[in-house]
Amino acid sequence: MEQNFIRKLIFDEKTRALLIQTLVIGIFAVLIYLVTKQTAYNLEKRGIGTGFEFLNIAAGYDISISLIPYDSNDTHLRAYFVGLLNTLMIAVCGCFLATIMGFLVGIIRLSSNWLFRNIAYVYVEFTRNVPVLLQIILYYTILLHLPKVKQSIIIFDSFYLSNRGLFSPAPIFKDGFSVVIGSLIVMIIFTFFLKKFLKKKQELTGKQYPIFLINSALIIFTPIIFYYLMGMPLEFDHPVMKGFNFKGGMVIRPEFLGMLFGLSIYTAAFISETVRSGIISVSKGQREAAQAIGLKANFIMRLIIIPQALRVIIPPLTSQYLNLTKNSSLGIAIGYADLVHGFGGISLNQTGKAIEIMLIVMSTYLTISLTISFFMNLYNKAVQFKGNI
Amino acid sequence: MTIIKTLFASMILTLGLATANAGTLDVVKERGNLICGSNTGLAGFGNPNDAGVWEGIDVDVCRAVAAAVFGDASKVEYVPLTSKVRFTSLQSGEVDMLSRNTTWTLQRDVELGLEFVGVNYYDGQGFMVRKDLGVSSATELDGASVCIQVGTTTEMNLADYFSANGMSYESIPVETNAEADAAYLAGRCDIYTTDASGLYASRAGYPDPSAHIVLPEIVSKEPLGPSVRGNDSEWADVVRWSLNAMIIAEEKGITSGNVDDMIANSPDPETQRLLGVKAGYGAWLGLSDDWAANIIRQVGNYSESFEKHIGVNTPINIARGLNALYKDGGILYAPPFR
Numbered sequence: 097m098e099q100n101f102i103r104k105l106i107f108d109e110k111t112r113a114l115l116i117q118t119l120v121i122g123i124f125a126v127l128i129y130l131v132t133k134q135t136a137y138n139l140e141k142r143g144i145g146t147g148f149e150f151l152n153i154a155a156g157y158d159i160s161i162s163l164i165p166y167d168s169n170d171t172h173l174r175a176y177f178v179g180l181l182n183t184l185m186i187a188v189c190g191c192f193l194a195t196i197m198g199f200l201v202g203i204i205r206l207s208s209n210w211l212f213r214n215i216a217y218v219y220v221e222f223t224r225n226v227p228v229l230l231q232i233i234l235y236y237t238i239l240l241h242l243p244k245v246k247q248s249i250i251i252f253d254s255f256y257l258s259n260r261g262l263f264s265p266a267p268i269f270k271d272g273f274s275v276v277i278g279s280l281i282v283m284i285i286f287t288f289f290l291k292k293f294l295k296k297k298q299e300l301t302g303k304q305y306p307i308f309l310i311n312s313a314l315i316i317f318t319p320i321i322f323y324y325l326m327g328m329p330l331e332f333d334h335p336v337m338k339g340f341n342f343k344g345g346m347v348i349r350p351e352f353l354g355m356l357f358g359l360s361i362y363t364a365a366f367i368s369e370t371v372r373s374g375i376i377s378v379s380k381g382q383r384e385a386a387q388a389i390g391l392k393a394n395f396i397m398r399l400i401i402i403p404q405a406l407r408v409i410i411p412p413l414t415s416q417y418l419n420l421t422k423n424s425s426l427g428i429a430i431g432y433a434d435l436v437h438g439f440g441g442i443s444l445n446q447t448g449k450a451i452e453i454m455l456i457v458m459s460t461y462l463t464i465s466l467t468i469s470f471f472m473n474l475y476n477k478a479v480q481f482k483g484n485i
Numbered sequence: 486m487t488i489i490k491t492l493f494a495s496m497i498l499t500l501g502l503a504t505a506n507a508g509t510l511d512v513v514k515e516r517g518n519l520i521c522g523s524n525t526g527l528a529g530f531g532n533p534n535d536a537g538v539w540e541g542i543d544v545d546v547c548r549a550v551a552a553a554v555f556g557d558a559s560k561v562e563y564v565p566l567t568s569k570v571r572f573t574s575l576q577s578g579e580v581d582m583l584s585r586n587t588t589w590t591l592q593r594d595v596e597l598g599l600e601f602v603g604v605n606y607y608d609g610q611g612f613m614v615r616k617d618l619g620v621s622s623a624t625e626l627d628g629a630s631v632c633i634q635v636g637t638t639t640e641m642n643l644a645d646y647f648s649a650n651g652m653s654y655e656s657i658p659v660e661t662n663a664e665a666d667a668a669y670l671a672g673r674c675d676i677y678t679t680d681a682s683g684l685y686a687s688r689a690g691y692p693d694p695s696a697h698i699v700l701p702e703i704v705s706k707e708p709l710g711p712s713v714r715g716n717d718s719e720w721a722d723v724v725r726w727s728l729n730a731m732i733i734a735e736e737k738g739i740t741s742g743n744v745d746d747m748i749a750n751s752p753d754p755e756t757q758r759l760l761g762v763k764a765g766y767g768a769w770l771g772l773s774d775d776w777a778a779n780i781i782r783q784v785g786n787y788s789e790s791f792e793k794h795i796g797v798n799t800p801i802n803i804a805r806g807l808n809a810l811y812k813d814g815g816i817l818y819a820p821p822f823r
Contacts, residue, residue, distance in 0.1 A: 141716065144576060144598040157640035160655045168644035244672040259673055260630060260655075340618075340629040340675045341655065350673070351657070431659045431668070441569055442635050442658065448597040450573045 135451065150447040151176070157442050159433045161349060172443045179435035180460060186355050186434065187421040187464070193360035194420060195413075198367025203397070205372050216368070224365040229426050232358030236430040239350035245341060254334055256342060261349040263342045265332035272326035279322040280315070287311040351432040355424065363420045370412045374405035406479040414472035418465050425461070435460060509581055509713065509720035510554070510771055518560040521547035522580035525565040525661055528686040529795035529803075530586050530606075539563045545790040546584040546605055546711050548783065549727040553776040558783035567661060568634060572597050575714060582724055584711040586680060588638045593712070600718070602725035604710040605787075607807040607816060609703035610642045611681035613688060616698050618675065623702035627652040632665045632674035634658075639679055642705040662687060680707050682795070682803065689800040723770050730777040732819035733759055734786035736810060741785040744778055759822050766822075787817070 104111045139146050151173040158168050163181040166174055204216040223231065240259050243249060248256040248263070256263040287310075294305045323330070335345025378401050386396040427434035428441060440457040444450055513519055523544060524531035531543040539547075539561075548558040564580050575583045576598060586608070587593075589601040612623050620626065623646070633639055635658045647654050657674050659665045666687050669677040677684065681699060688694045711728065713721045734740070737756050739747050748760045757763045760781075761774035770776070784790065791808065795801045809815025 144596075156644060158644050158654070158656050160657070168641070168648065240668065240671040240673055259671060339627060343628065428660060431657050431664075433658065437635070437658065441660075442640055445569050445572075445635070446592075446641070448572055448592070 139451070144448070146449075146452065148452055150449055150452070153447070155443060156446060159438050161352065161433045172439070172447065175443055176435070176439040176456070179433065179438040179440070182433055182438075183421075183424055183435040184464070186352065186359065186424045186427065186432065189356055190359040190363065190420050190424065191417050193356065194363040194367055194416070197360060197364035199371050201364060201368035202371025202375065205368060206375055220365045220368055223362055224369075228358060228362040228423055229429060231362055232354055232426055233429060235357040236350060236354030239354055242350075246337070254332075256335060259350060260341065261347045261353070263335040263345050263347050265334045266344065266346040268331045268333055270329040270331065272329035275326050276319050276322045276329070280319045283315050283318045287314050351427070351430050354430050355427050355432045359420050359423055362423075363416050366416050366419075367413060370409050370416065371405070374407075374409035375401055377408045378404045403479070407481070410472065410476040410479060414469060414476070417468050417472065421464055421468065422461060509717050510723055513554060513581055517555075518562050519547060519551045519554065519582070520562045520564060520580045521550075522566045522571055522574055522583040522585055523547065523563045524585040525567055527586060527662055527683060528689055529799065529801040530682065530686060531563075531584070540794065542605060542790050542794045543584045543586060543711075545731075545784050545794070546724075546728055547582070549731055549780045550582065550724055552779040552783045553723060553727045553730070553772055556773065556775070556779045558779075569660075572599065575599065575712065578714075581720075582711055582713045586683065586709045587712060588707045589710050589712075590638065598715045599712045600715040600721045601710050601712045602721050603728045604708040605728055606682060606709040608680040608682045608707040608709050610639055610678060610705040610707060611684050611703055612700045613669075613677045613684040613697055614675060614700065616696050620700070623700045623704070624650055626654070626676060628654065629676050630655040630657060630674040631676045631678055632657050632659060632669045634662060634665050634679055635660060638705070638707065643678055646704045666690070680709070682709075685801050685803050686795070689802070694800075719771065723772065726770060727780060729819040729822070730759060730780050731784065731787040731790065732810070732817055733822050734777070734781045735788045736812070736819070739781055739786060740789055741782055744781045748778060755822050
């Protein structure tokens with residue numbers, strides 16, 4: 097019996113594979129254990145304190161770019177969330193902009209217009225072959241050479257552009273504005289169903305409705321009507337030059353803009369190549385068939401080509417989103433207060449907890465990346481062909 | 486880059502046994518040179534000159550230690566460290582000692598497992614502004630944009646000072662001195678704040694230094710000094726007394742010019758002990774008896790180092806002030822050599 101088991105371990109393919117896999121996992125676990133133990137030992141021997149208690153200590157430094165209320169008396173934990181939100185903000189804005197630009201450029205690269213096609217070609221080749229860090233620094237340096245704050249460029253009497261950023265009026269919502277917002281949300285939901293309804297009607301009767309026009313009108317005009325009905329419950333806080341800086345209003349800082357431009361222009365070049373390959377992957381016959389039934393060029397793209405191209409586009413697009421998110425950690429180069437800069441930099445220095453903080457920062461990026469992958473995989477499943485082909 | 490460095494240093498901590506087993510002094514002697522963590526570039530304190538040779542008063546402490554250990558001040562390898570990675574580099578054994586304008590604080594001394602061996606420059610945080618802003622005091626800075634170097638004690642002082650005075654500000658955190666200079670000169674910020682010595686050093690490199698003033702308010706105590714790992718008191722003593730030897734030499738009027746004359750002729754017992762005329766004091770530190778004489782011969786006394794790199798006759802133009810000897814009205818004071 098026992099001999100039989102050993103024979104099986106060596107000669108049975110399935111059992112042998114299981115044995116090898118168990119061994120590998122075991123060795124890996126032992127390695128992790130040893131490294132952890134050695135680290136703890138080394139730290140203790142050098143008299144370096146360890147632990148995560150520092151998260152509850154007051155951070156003691158200020159962060160100018162913050163989506164949540166934060167001041168220097170708040171804890172390192174809160175500083176972590178400020179940094180995390182800043183990282184997410186640049187990642188979301190960057191992905192959004194990069195996707196739009198990437199799709200446009202990708203389509204233009206396939207255009208029959210020689211000039212447009214080649215401009216897009218030069219753009220792609222230039223941006224994706226220059227390190228993104230250099231591009232970020234380039235855009236930031238250009239932004240720093242905008243006029244100084246006292247000589248701001250004034251746009252429409254209410255926007256001020258200088259090398260401290262773009263200052264604009266900040267909206268102040270008064271009582272009743274929630275009704276306007278409410279009407280907007282209701283309209284968006286309503287138009288969604290209206291679209292479904294009209295589509296169905298079109299399928300039944302063959303009559304086409306200007307769905308886009310109707311819905312746009314509903315979404316735009318309904319809130320405007322409510323806005324006036326409620327007595328215009330919106331005011332603006334205009335930025336005013338006081339002392340060193342503008343007071344009041346809102347500001348988009350050059351550090352954010354530099355990151356946004358750098359990341360999205362760089363990533364858009366990669367996305368455009370992905371889009372181009374996706375479109376090319378759709379067989380020529382599809383286009384010809386669409387032309388044969390008399391679809392307009394615009395519809396061919398929207399209804400025939402893009403939906404099929406998406407199957408090829410989504411997986412590499414996911415990795416571009418991941419790249420952009422990870423590249424956002426370069427914010428440190430130009431003073432954008434992201435996760436690495438604030439928590440991973442200043443907190444690290446104030447507390448000296450290099451290993452703990454690096455662990456937290458790394459697992460945070462891992463979590464963000466896995467979350468993006470998860471949702472992109474869901475989306476990918478949704479655009480794949482259904483049924484047998 | 487700094488991330489990679491931090492990670493690398495963390496990796497050494499996680500994986501390596503590094504050098505902590507043997508005493509640092511033995512390791513340094515064995516290796517044949519001293520690895521000294523220095524600034525990435527701060528004129529007058531630690532900066533490579535036109536010929537690529539490191540110089541400055543922080544660098545002189547490294548050179549003094551090399552002179553004490555090897556009798557040759559040039560046997561130093563400099564590792565430029567940003568303020569962020571410096572402690573990790575020292576802790577992990579990547580450098581033997583740190584001499585780069587680093588403030589001695591409780592937390593660094595105790596919680597980070599370091600040992601500060603003395604103070605080679607008494608500093609304090611100051612503010613620099615353009616003259617044409619017409620500001621004469623730091624209390625007039627409400628609403629200003631402030632450029633600040635991350636990874637320093639400065640951020641906390643800044644937050645404390647502005648909130649104590651009920652003022653608001655916008656902070657623009659940058660990574661290095663050079664980036665701070667660029668942002669300040671471009672007008673991204675109204676104020677550049679760091680240790681006053683750093684402001685003087687930066688200003689000396691500006692196109693028009695006279696267009697900028699350092700405001701009179703000094704908002705913190707920043708005793709800057711060399712540090713070593715906390716688990717090696719033998720090595721800490723070597724570095725501590727190398728610095729002390731320079732200060733005592735100034736007290737006793739021993740300079741690089743007259744040191745040989747002093748060895749031959751000085752009747753003063755402490756001078757004789759310091760210069761190894763009376764034998765036996767070097768052995769306590771694990772060094773030769775002429776260790777201090779070598780420091781003074783090759784590096785000079787504290788005053789020589791100060792005047793050469795940051796004194797009033799240099800572009801950096803800092804008066805001795807607090808950094809004068811205790812008997813000259815400053816607070817520089819070394820324990821007796823006996």
